[in-house]
Amino acid sequence: MNITVSILLFGGLFFFTGGCIGILRFPDFYSRLHPAGKLDTMGLFLSMTALALYSLGGFSIGEILNGIKIMMIVAFVFITSPTATHAIVDAGVRAGFEPWKKHK
Template sequence: MSLVQDIVAASLIVAGLLIMLVGSLGILRLPDFFTRTHAASKVDTTGIIFLLAGLAVFEGPTQAMGKLLITIAVIMLANPVAVHALARAAWNYGERPWSNGDDSGGRKSK
């Protein structure tokens, strides 16, 4: 366990935590459902990948690292699709996106 390995792992983990913080803040701050999906899909996926990559670097080349890589692949495949499914269901349900100059707060239905 070298020092360089520890530093790389720690910085990746901290970067992942910061990115996930951005994702959480985005879900809180963005104005409507469809803009919040952007925060939940891209930002959270990237944040979790950074965090797990940091753990993988910390772990070194063992079997646990292989399992971490599998988890990264599954999350990268599944997370955007789950958000797409929810956004698609919302659109079909009648939710419509907010846009500039629209005061309805995204609650305008067809």
């Protein structure tokens, strides 16, 4: 159990790190939102699954409820994070940001 939890946690950290590097390194507004929206959601999914598994110590009702609550966080982030990214991109298009191109 502990090994599974640590593998999931490190996987989550890997995605979070990728998201951070992506936000810093990508060239323009739209491509920066790509790691911000996707990798954070995936990293959160993996790390929260790890926490839910970790809290399932003896499979009592309270522990199972704790796990369900943690997984509900993931469900809500799955709905809200892409919506927020969509809204920001929409606002960016309306504000007139040009997408980045390699050859100008």
